[in-house]
Amino acid sequence: MGAMTTATEPATLDLRADAERLLRELAGPDATLREDQWTAIEALVVQRKRALVVQRTGWGKSAVYFISAKLLRARGHGPTVIVSPLLALMRNQVASAERAGVRAATINSGNVTEWDEIHAAIADGTVDVLLVSPERLNNPDFRDQVLPSLAADAGLVVVDEAHCVSDWGHDFRPDYRRIRTLIGELGEGIPVLATTATANDRVVADVSAQLGVGGSETLVLRGGLERESLRLSVVHIDEASKRAAWLGQQLDRLPGSGIIYTLTVSAARDLAGLLSEQGHEVAAYTGQTDPAERESLEADLLENRVKALVATSALGMGFDKPDLGFVVHLGAPSSPISYYQQVGRAGRSTDRAEVVLLPGFEDRQIWSYFASIAFPREHLVRRVIEVLDAERPQSTQALEPLVELSRNRLEMVLKVLDVDGAVKRVRGGWISTGQPWEYDAERYGRLEQARESEQQAMVEYQRTPMCRMEFLRRQLDDPGLSADPQPCGRCDNCAGSAHSAEVDEEAIARARARLDRPGVDLAPRKQWPTGLAKLGVPLSGKITDGPETGRVLGRLSDLGWGQRLRALFDEPDGPVPDAIVDACVKVLAAWDWQQRPTAVMALESATRPQLIASLADRLAQVGRLRNLGTLTRNPERPPVSAANSAYRVAGLTGAWLAPDLGGADGPILLLDDLADTGWTLTMAARELRMAGAPAVLPFALASVS
Template identity: 85%
Template sequence: MTSATTDLRADAEALLRELAGPAARLRDDQWLAIEALVVHRRRALVVQRTGWGKSAVYFISAKLLRARGHGPTVIVSPLLALMRNQVDSAQRAGVRAATINSGNMTEWDEIHQRIADREVDVLLVSPERLNNPDFRDQVLPSLAADAGLVVVDEAHCVSDWGHDFRPDYRRIRTLIAELGDGIPVLATTATANDRVVADVSAQLGVGGTETLVLRGGLERESLSLSVVRIDEATKRAAWLGQRLSSLPGSGIIYTLTVSAARELAELLTEQGHAVAAYTGQTETAEREQLESDLLGNRVKALVATSALGMGFDKPDLGFVVHLGAPSSPISYYQQVGRAGRSTDRAEVVLLPGHEDRQIWSYFASVAFPREPVVRRVLAVLDPERPQSTQALEPLVELNRSRLEMVLKVLDVDGAVRRVRGGWIGTGQPWEYDAPRYERLEQARTAEQQAMIDYQSTSMCRMEFLRRQLDDPLLTDAPAPCGRCDTCTGATVDTSVDDDAVTRTRARLDRPGVDLAPRKQWPTGLSKLGISLSGKITDGPETGRVIGRLSDLGWGPRLRSLLDAPDGPIPDAVVDAAIRVLAAWDWEVRPASVVALESETRPQLVASLASRLAEVGRLTDLGVLHRTPGHPPVSAANSAYRVAGLVGGWTAPDLAAVEGPILLVSDVTDTGWTLTVAARELRSAGADGVLPFALASVS
């Protein structure tokens, strides 16, 4: 080692102490990465477990490069929580950091000016910003030419083989290809198996540059892994409520859906636990406060979806509980890795449910669409006139989120381009990589099976997870962790106090969820021959459902009911419907009821309407039948769906019917079926329509 290198390492050690405290020392691979970036100006991929110190590598490298006269470091970071933690870390090391993301739009112009004035050492940007036309065309070129270092954090998002692939991350390959000579690149992640490592390495090495891969072991000596099997969802929630206070410190309780997070947080709060819900729908300011509350141990737990995941740094997090299993061991390991970074022991508990597979199936249904659908997107794009996603939506059979995803992938592939005002077609040839998408689907299926196998394995659970992530330090005959339930033979007590179950069931059995009406017709209906636009003035009023299919309490029962063969409505469900109607704060009570014809459950829906008419002394108007010969509607896209629904029912003359009509259905998803059916009833003379469904999808 030369004297210059020795001095550089001493500088790096000093910066690490500023970041992590006076006792901190660089790991060998940390130094190898810093040396590769600062001295040799290389491209490197660091795959190390959570808490290893990956952020120290890029902050120290950024400071050292800046001291040597190089430009600012650009860090592409996927989550707002991660950015906030990183900015705080940077400031501890004297690094001037700024971030551009969806939560600080009012500061963008000021930050752009600070970059131009060389007052920023580190700029953190969200991947979505890389394809914003103004940022891409005005800010990014100068950064790409003058950057001292480019960092891709949570780099598994680059690869569609990763557990959290994001189309915007594909833009990074283009950014790397356009970098000036000698600008080093660092990619970091804690969760990458062999396939993801190879994919990310290849993308970093675009242009023939070799990528240095520094990959460590994934053993987590502090984690005590266990699986608790309780068949009934209500009992699982009651068990958690009974055990929560005994779990060490504060922690995170993960759920698979937003509604489950909210419902569980409400339940635990009513039981006296200091918890709060944290989801992708939580406002930015509230997220910051909730993160602060957890960091300061002012709450026992945050009940969260995967929105609280990558990069959230609380070294003394005492536990992670999953109420419902994630769809892959890789994403599971990523989430449980939040716990026990600086503690001797942290509890990790998985409470799987029968409904998990149905939720996985739903999320899998939003994968990359089939080739004819993608070709249709390309066909409707204009090469010169930009079209917004909103304008394109009525022209293709994709909902907006999937359309956005397809456009981003096509953009990176060069077939479309995002410009001011929307998207244009480039006319470049494009190939649908069917074999790759088929392999992806197979990989996802294998991951789901592995997660099911994890629940019943007799193998050491830590070894199982390490094998799934292709841990390079895992031997053929590894020593068992000695902490998990399979290693210790410990049997978790799954008993639940009867009173606790009763109270939990009473809370979760409380039926009734508001069903907000659609307020605006989809744009572009005129292109499909439908003369509807603007505000909806002849639709339904606010409706109600018994529960959501993702609810902890009513969800399993409603799914079971809807999966069963068609038949008369069970008494217990009628009782729940009556409770919902009794608590409904309507302005005018309905005087009549009509069943919306169901193709799959005609007997179920008709019998529910009939029973409600009998109990509520409502006039039974029978069934609102589909118009003969009207084609079924399967489109997920709002405009196509509305176009297919208009004229879909034959309503009787309702001019003589007084008061609102209760419109009964089985399941509502987008809300368009009930909206258009209500419009048909209003057109036939109904004074008003109050929708009521057994279940909503979300």
């Protein structure tokens, strides 16, 4: 690699001049280094230290590591390894690196076909910077074949968006905890840089401890979070469809192009559809958007070919559009840290950017749902360890029917256990290490309390009479704050509201008409979960005796019907309201079934028996259908609470008493109140098919997603 410089070599004026030149190549001819940027570069390149940089979005953290990477390479050191969490972030970083003459490559799930070529380039010394996703760090091939040499020969290791390593962080990712192992295996004198824009005191402390950057030799550079370009506002509108109508009215008045954030995928799709029908150039961008389409949509926003992307948090870290004119939230994120991170996308190179929050009463329910899928209770985690073998690897798919966890939660648990040393990922799956493991109940309890505290702070942000920028900065423990409040003079509380909450009645009517269109397809389950035989259920392969494609009146997360259905489910059980019946009739009238149902049957409901039974009676009358009554639960079978598919199917086997269909002569309309995983309707339909129904058409009032 050439001659290595010593850790004691002093910084020179020539080195700073080289750094300034590289910055101009990276950011333009007028760019100059901030003093803190130079301090960090000098610490990494000359003193070979570890550093933690917590600076606001747009400060120039990426310039620090790209310039350091180039300077270290020129001094004969190995390539810089940057761990980055998102493909979007990697694309922007590679483009930035190339502008500065840095030879960069990425290893991630989107370029599998290039991995061998990249590995060879690393070995040949023709790569200056390697960007890897955190998931790569525990890929067996990468971990065993590439990582050891990188750890020994790297010139610098960078952990970008380092708040993800923290259990306290709003973007916690289990794979990020693997970085702790990487850093522990580094060769002597290899500097480490951790960067983030969004961290309060407890996150900073947690990141420092986990990355080993909390010692006396660590440089911590933490700057103020004031953003003079942002005009923060909160607009209170009491109904989801009115909030959507307000956006339709105001969108063209907002400066430039921007991002509209929603809390759920369905809300992003619904809002994008509404705004598009009104003639606005918008598109939905979510975690379910194809990677290639995501890249295209990002380019459209960067080039101002769209007015806005209607996005979930999937469009977040790393997306860099300096002239982004606005950020609007339809629904509040669950923490001020997350909110600041998202609004920080706006106004980086402009004098003014509009930031508007449109909170909804349903926000808390959505927060509660996401909190419910956090790290599971101890007995469930212990079960994962118990079913693993020390010699024979088992895939996640094979493990799923053995534990009472959904696939996503199981994968999260395995990753955490891997970092903790209790299990190990190998070729073919996972094995047990036999090492003792303790469930850190205290840590998870603190995390739950922190979440609750941050949720309450987000509610207080909506109501506070104080300066909104001051409020956010205090929530993030901004070291630049003075003891006395210093109003920003720009937010709605300081300068008066720039946005009226008034919405044109005609616009509201149009929004309601679009969002209130009842009816969402309910796709049938097509494949039995794997491993049912292990649970004593002789089912496998394709489902041949299940229901047809069904319908739901609306999703609980819908902007239109979601609010009404949530209100209906919150009320005491009672007869179905006329408005719900009318909407159900519209859905049935628009249903393009191959054969019209001849009978209707309700699934017994433990919480809303009157609601669902009365709906069956009303639809039977309107549609001239035979009312077959209720499919009754078997009292000898306990209620099913498992989230895991295999366990749900096993629990639902024999869950109903054999129905008497009285010689069914056509399809049966099967009614339920709430469709969640789809397995209840699948198994109930199977009971009706075995009793003689030629076909089953499932219909539910609501679905979770």
